[in-house]
Amino acid sequence: MAQTLRDQLPASGSGGRGWVPPGTHPDPRPPDEADVVVVGGGVVGWSVAYWLKVLEGWRRRHGMKVLVVERDPMYSRASTVLSAGGIRQQFSLRENIQMSRFSASFLRDINKYLGVPNEPPIDIQFQPSGYLFLASPQNAAALEATVKVQRDEGAQVTLLSPTQLKEKFPWMNTEDVAVASYGLEDEGWFDPWTLLNAFRRKAISLGVQSCSGEVRAFVTSANHMLPSAPPSARIRYAHVYMPDSLEYQPVACAIVVNAAGAWAGKLLEAEGLPRGLCQPPLPIQPRKRYVFTWHCPNGPGLSCPFVIDTSGAYFRRDGSAGNYLGGMSPPKEEEPDASDLSVDHGYFQEQVWPRLARRVPAFESLRVRGSWAGYYDYNTFDQNGVLGPHPRLENLFLAAGFSGHGLQHAPAAGRAVAELVVKGRYETLDLRRLGWDRLVAGEPLQEHGVV
Amino acid sequence: MLKIIIPTTMLLPLTLLSPPKHMWTNITLHSFLIASISLQWLTPTYYPNKGLTPWTSIDQISSPLLVLSCWLLPLMFMASQNHLEQEPTTRKRIFTSTIILAQTSILLAFSASELMLFYIAFEATLIPTLILITRWGSQPERLNAGIYLLFYTLASSLPLLIAILHLQNQIGTLYLPMLKLSHPTLNNSWSGLIASLALLLAFMVKAPLYGLHLWLPKAHVEAPIAGSMLLAALLLKLGGYGIMRITILVNPPSNNLHYPFITLALWGALMTSAICLRQIDLKSLIAYSSVSHMGLVVAATMIQTQWAFSGAMILMISHGLTSSMLFCLANTNYERTHSRILLLTRGLQPLLPLMATWWLLANLTNMALPPTTNLMAELTIVIALFNWSSLTIILTGTAILLTASYTLYMLMMTQRGTLPSHITSIQNSSTREHLLMALHMIPMMLLILKPELISGVPM
Helix, strand or coil, X not given: CHHHHHHHCXXXXXXCCCCCCCCCCCCCCCCCXXXXXXXXXXXXXXXXXXXXXXXXHHHHHHXXXXXXXXXXXXXXXXXXXXXXXXXXXXXXXXXXXXXXXXXXXXXXXXXHHHCCCCCCCCCCCCECCCEEEEECHHHHHHHHHHHHHHXXXXXXXXXXXXXXXXXXXXXXXXXXXXXXXXXXXXXXXXXXXXXXXXXXXXXXXXXCEEEECEEEEEEEHHHCCCCCCCCCECEEEEEEECCCCCCEEEEEEEEEEECCXXXXXXXXXXXXXXXXXXXXXXXXXXXXXEEEEEECCCCCCCCCCEEECCCCEEEEECCCCCEEEEEECCCHHHXXXXXXXXXXXXXXXXXXXXXXXXXXXXXXXXXXXXXXXXXXXXXXXXXXXXXXXXXXXXXXXXXXXXXXXXXXXXXXXXXXXXXXXXXXXXCCCCCHHHCCHHXXXXXXXXXXXXX | CHHHHHHHHHHHHHHHHCCHHHHHHHHHHHHHHHHHHHHHHHCCCCCCCECCCCCECECCCHHHHHHHHHHHHHHHHHHXXXXXXXXXXXXXXXXXXXXXXXXXXXXXXXXXCEHHHHHHHHHHCHHHHHHHHHHHCCCCCHHHHHHHHHHXXXXXXXXXXXXXXXXXXXXXXXXXXXXXXXXXXXXXCHHHHHHHHHHHHHHHHHCCCHHHCCHHHHHHHHCCHHHHHHHHHHHHHHHHHHHHHHCCCCCCCHHHHHHHHHHHHHHHHHHHHHHHCCCCEHHHHHHHHHHHHHHHHHHHHHHCCHHHHHHHHHHHHHHHHHHHHHHHHXXXXXXXXXXXXXXXXXCCCCCCHHHHHHHHHHHHHHCCCCCCXXXXXXXXXXXXXXXXXXXXXXXXXXXXXXXXHHHHHHHHHHHCCCCCCCCCCCCCCCHHHHHHHHXXXXXXXXXXXXXXXXXXXXX
């Protein structure tokens, strides 16, 4: 009978909040005001929110009001959860290597950073199998030069000759390989969904608020000024639109962080931002990339690293039962249409499989299990992240455009932006070269290791 | 008295019927006129009460507070102009009407010569304040703040109502001049003790006393600027003023009753000053500093000596002006950056140097720098307390030290330090803001020259 009586009561809301009146919207509404609005609830956005609270110090519970706005609580198109989840230090740009090393040490001690008391410990299922870059004779010198830079920065990378490769990985066909670089430590892959949830759980326990909605418009101080072009403007309100509705909440904010990933460029074209101040436009576009999974019983074993072939195709082991996943970034002329996430299965049959089968003879017989597509937040200018304050909009910070490395750089990028906000300058990693100035001056910082 | 009350009441039709273009000008100008007329209350007189009627009277304790409330009305209007700019005209009119209603109730409360009228006006100030906080505050926490304010004040003032009615029954009158002449005493029994507790508790909550102060940081932080000024400068003084009026009625149980109040007040002054050093929110810091200063006022009024009353009066007036000015300064920051967090609104001196001067002056008066009246008040209170008991000097001395440290902390954090990375160009300080600060500062400077006006001594 007690059960019957209990069933009569309306289902209570989440334990912390207590009773909510029936008929209220289940997702939390955006507040009227927040000190920092982080647009985008992917791993970079939650990382920024987490580090903001951590760097605030002992006052965190009652300090800044940080609001993370995510328009898709199911994360159906977010790059974070559709990522292959790799982390490597094998980049050619020093800042990228430093960011990855920071993230690797962060992930090593993840329970120290993101552990919440009385909650189960976090297991990101890190597979430390390393990355293996294969270089053809034309690219051998460049690879050796980048390995030298990586070693300078402290990454544990070694160069392997074809004979050493054959010895280490007998399943590989080493024709056309002049030299290979193999990461020995802090490289591999992990579960991005766990990392995202860990950041979210810890940030919420530190007092970060989140709401679902889409930021489609801003109100800046330039709206009140005379039409003569102001040199700079402040964002005063961010209009957060409710899902599937025309209702919006103007959130008064002191700082806006653009962590919108693939749509970071589109956010800066939002209504209300003065056109003259948003030049040059942020060159970040969504680029669709396919990932295919297959089963091959006789394939490479547990020692299989994340292999990037001379042709650009890549694959890695997925679990221990003979499953693999991989893909290839298409050349610029053949970019797939990024308006939806449908997969072109012919791409695997025609482009990826032949290359992989040439490199790993065992892959000649395989069974495709599935596939998905995700977006790279592709920086068309120089394929590197843009971090730091906007030159003209005073209180807008950017953390986007990582072109496929967003997940592995998320802890470092989050900490960098948080240091800018709380301390006023970069302290742990000096990432000034990744700022907006290079876009304005037109000087690309090329990264040669974009997979 | 009527020449102030009637024009203040007529400000209501003025705001409701003014053409929108002239509304702010009309209101501010007319309230300035009322403020200048109210200065005549400060003139010396042979009579114990000026303008004595069966309902209102003005004596040396009420006149400074009445002049302060008339002076702050135009300043409240000036401070609210910016954040109300976006609102439709009707809402602006309702806002100003709410403030005017609060103003009439406060004028009645300070000038009431009958305890029942005082009680009614005391309660009546609550409703416009509640409306200001819950309707025009900007965070969702304002609902919580309104509930705290309402229920703390109501719960403590219902016993006051009962005690006043009981007194009316016993003594036959509640007319203050009569009570001063007849000095009614309560029994030294349990019922007398409870009666005096009931009489004092409402004002202790309002003042506020340290243990009953939880409503204050919430209400001050969530209120719009006019609400914060109203609360800090005027409503808190209702508590102090009420204690001063009531103390003639609570002898002799107060001989034992004052101990917990003085202890809590002095300890609270120390504790809240220490809490100020840990605050992140600027308005919350200023709110706790109000609790600290009013703690000294409560302690002084409880020992009931001439010097203590005089010190409490000067402190109430100077704190009213200083605290109101600090809230206005915090509001100028908030209107520009939309954030009250100290971490995000710091290093502003290079960006707004003129406002930095006002920040400096306000903070100097807050930490009782000589020769300001704040110092005269604090010294008088400290000496009076020392005379009552030598050990209090430890508590008051530490409180003054902590006051200076958190005030300097606030000054350094907001004006100097690392430049914020998200504020490179900021809207310049407008003339209205400078005028606002100047009108706060000028009375404080002038009163240094003649503090007898506000010292509550019969002139």
